[in-house]
Amino acid sequence: MLRVVASTLRPLIQRPPLLIPKSLPRSRLPPQPFRALSSSAPPAAAPIARAADDAIVVEEEHLNRCAAASRAPLRVAVLVSGGVDSSVALRLLHAAGHRCTAFYLKIWFQEDFRNFWSECPWDEDLKYAQAVCDKIDVPLEVVHLSDEYWNHVVSHIISEYRCGRTPNPDVLCNTRIKFGAFLEAIENLEFDYIASGHYAHVTHPSSENTEEPSLLQLSKDKVKDQTYFLSHLSQSQLRRLLFPLGSMTKDEVRKLAAQMGLPNQGRKDSQGICFLGKVKFSEFVERHIGEMEGIILEAESGDYLGKHRGFWFYTIGQRQGLRLPGGPWYVVEKDVQNNVVFVSRNYYSLDKRRRTFRVGSLNWFNNSKPANNEQLKCKVRHSPEFHHCTVMEEQTRKNGDVLVVHLSEDDQGLAAGQFAAFYRENVCLGSGIILDSWDEMSFPVCSRALEIARLEDKSGLGKPVRIMNLEHIGKSEQEVTKVA
Structure with a gap:
C-alpha cells in the first residue's frame, strides 16, 4: 500500500543556509532513550531463496551483524531509493523479524528543469521501490522534502559556488535531509532506528554501557565505503541509525538481490550528484548563478590563454572542459574578486606539491578531539584511498577552532x-570543511599574472597566446603539423 506523507508529518524546522566557516546545522531532536541491540539469536526469519551455485548463505551471523537482530523486534524506518542496496537492506531487516516501514524521499527541489524530462524523474525509482515493498508486504510511504532540500542543501551549494568554493552535496544531504529533516519529521512515530543501504558500519553500545558513544566504522567493501559521506553527522543522529550492509561487499549484495528475487536485482547504480538526476551540472549552475565572462591566465607566465564563462564553473585540479590548446591544462587557482581562472600544465610537478591545509566546522562523533601531532588517516574525497596525516589544533579569531592537517604525501586536488x-584505524572520528590549502610549497602564481588579473580593463590583452603541446616544443611548424 503506497501512502503519500506530507501534512501528516509535523512541520519541519526551517533553517537559513549557512556559509563556511560557520558550523553546519545540527538535528534538534531531543535525546531519545537508547534501545540497545542484542547479540542474541534473531526471531524466525522469512525464507530467502538461495542459488545452487556460488550462493551466499544468509546465516544467523548475517542477520545479526547486517540486520541488527534482537529478541524483541525493533520498529525500523527504512529509507529506500528504488536501488539494489536499499532494497537488500530492507529485505535483511524484514527477514530478521523487525517491523519495517519503507520511506521514499522526494527531494527534487523544483520544476525549473521539467523540460529536460521525458517522464517524471522519480517515477521509475518509485515504481521499483513499490515493487520491492509489495514483494515482502512492507508499507511504503512517500515523504516530500523538496522545500527542505532547497533551503538546506541547494541554496547552500549555490552560495558556496558564488564564493569560489566546492561544496559536497551528498554530505550535506545526509546531514541535513536524510538523517536531519526526515528524522525530525518522524520523531513522533516511535521508530527505534532509521536504516538505509549505505556501505558503512555502526557499532552501538551494549545494554550495559548505554552511555558510551556509537561508532562509525569502515564497511567491509573499501571501494564502496560511504563513511566519508556520513562523517559530518552528529552523535545524536548516528545513535539512531542502522546500516545493514556494513559487513558486506557490493558483489555479495548483488548476489543476495538475485537470491531474494528482487525486481530491481539487475538495476545499475545511480551516478552523479543526488539532486540533479539527468540535468548536467553546468546547466544547473548556469540556471541559478548565470554566466560572467572572464579570462584564463597561465599561472607561471601570466600569458592570456582564453576566456571562460565564470569562475564558478571550475574547481581546483579540474582538467576537463577548459578547451585550451597545448594541454593538458589544470585549474590551479581562482581569483574570485576579479573573475580570473589560473591554469598550468605543470600541476603535478614536485615543486608545486600540496600537503598542508586547514579544516574548519569541525565535527567529532564522541566529542573527543584528536591529540596534537597524533598520527591519523584522512580522506579528502570519496575514494578507497587514505592519506596518512598529523593534525594540530589552533584557535583563530575568524574561523574559531581550526585543524591544521599535514599529509605524508602530496595531494593536488x-x-x-x-x-x-x-x-583512527577503521573508526571514523568525524570531519571538517577544508578552508584552504597553504604552505611554502603551494602552487605559485607569478606577479605578472596577478597584476593582469587586477586590471579593470582587460580589453587590451589582444588575442590569446597560442601554446603548443609540450611534446611539440622544439619542433618546427611543419613537424608539428605532420605529428598532429
Whole structure:
C-alpha cells in the first residue's frame, strides 16, 4: 500500500543556509532513550531463496551483524531509493523479524528543469521501490522534502559556488535531509532506528554501557565505503541509525538481490550528484548563478590563454572542459574578486606539491578531539584511498577552532569547501570543511599574472597566446603539423 506523507508529518524546522566557516546545522531532536541491540539469536526469519551455485548463505551471523537482530523486534524506518542496496537492506531487516516501514524521499527541489524530462524523474525509482515493498508486504510511504532540500542543501551549494568554493552535496544531504529533516519529521512515530543501504558500519553500545558513544566504522567493501559521506553527522543522529550492509561487499549484495528475487536485482547504480538526476551540472549552475565572462591566465607566465564563462564553473585540479590548446591544462587557482581562472600544465610537478591545509566546522562523533601531532588517516574525497596525516589544533579569531592537517604525501586536488574525514584505524572520528590549502610549497602564481588579473580593463590583452603541446616544443611548424 503506497501512502503519500506530507501534512501528516509535523512541520519541519526551517533553517537559513549557512556559509563556511560557520558550523553546519545540527538535528534538534531531543535525546531519545537508547534501545540497545542484542547479540542474541534473531526471531524466525522469512525464507530467502538461495542459488545452487556460488550462493551466499544468509546465516544467523548475517542477520545479526547486517540486520541488527534482537529478541524483541525493533520498529525500523527504512529509507529506500528504488536501488539494489536499499532494497537488500530492507529485505535483511524484514527477514530478521523487525517491523519495517519503507520511506521514499522526494527531494527534487523544483520544476525549473521539467523540460529536460521525458517522464517524471522519480517515477521509475518509485515504481521499483513499490515493487520491492509489495514483494515482502512492507508499507511504503512517500515523504516530500523538496522545500527542505532547497533551503538546506541547494541554496547552500549555490552560495558556496558564488564564493569560489566546492561544496559536497551528498554530505550535506545526509546531514541535513536524510538523517536531519526526515528524522525530525518522524520523531513522533516511535521508530527505534532509521536504516538505509549505505556501505558503512555502526557499532552501538551494549545494554550495559548505554552511555558510551556509537561508532562509525569502515564497511567491509573499501571501494564502496560511504563513511566519508556520513562523517559530518552528529552523535545524536548516528545513535539512531542502522546500516545493514556494513559487513558486506557490493558483489555479495548483488548476489543476495538475485537470491531474494528482487525486481530491481539487475538495476545499475545511480551516478552523479543526488539532486540533479539527468540535468548536467553546468546547466544547473548556469540556471541559478548565470554566466560572467572572464579570462584564463597561465599561472607561471601570466600569458592570456582564453576566456571562460565564470569562475564558478571550475574547481581546483579540474582538467576537463577548459578547451585550451597545448594541454593538458589544470585549474590551479581562482581569483574570485576579479573573475580570473589560473591554469598550468605543470600541476603535478614536485615543486608545486600540496600537503598542508586547514579544516574548519569541525565535527567529532564522541566529542573527543584528536591529540596534537597524533598520527591519523584522512580522506579528502570519496575514494578507497587514505592519506596518512598529523593534525594540530589552533584557535583563530575568524574561523574559531581550526585543524591544521599535514599529509605524508602530496595531494593536488585539495579544494576549499570539500570535506576532510579523519580516521583512527577503521573508526571514523568525524570531519571538517577544508578552508584552504597553504604552505611554502603551494602552487605559485607569478606577479605578472596577478597584476593582469587586477586590471579593470582587460580589453587590451589582444588575442590569446597560442601554446603548443609540450611534446611539440622544439619542433618546427611543419613537424608539428605532420605529428598532429
